[in-house]
Amino acid sequence: MDGFKMIRAYWPVIAATALSFLAMIVLVSLRDSTFTAGIFDVLRFGPLVGMGFALLYGGWVTYRLVQAERGDGPICPRCGGPLGVEKYEPYSPHRTCLICGTHANERHYR
C-alpha cells in the first residue's frame, strides 16, 4: 500500500490529532486570563476527547486493514481495501471504502 492510500485511510486520525493540538495551543492562552478562565474550564477536556477518538479510530482502521490483507470482513470490490461500517442514508444499505472512498452496495460484499 502506498503512502497516499495510507493518508486516505487515516485522515480522520490525522485531522483529530491536529485539531486537538491546535485546541491545546488555544486553550493554554485562555487559561491565563481571568476573563476567559471559565471558558477554559468548560473546554479543557476537548483535546482529550479528540485524542481518544484518534486512538480508537486509528486502532479500528489498523484492525480493518490487517483483516482486509488476510481477506476477512467486507472488502472493496474496486481496490480490495477494507470497507467501513454499514450506512443506510442517503442510499440503500452500503459501505464506504476506507482507502478509495467509493461506496459499495450491499450486494457487492455479501
Ligand SMILES: [Zn+2]
Ligand atoms: Zn476501495
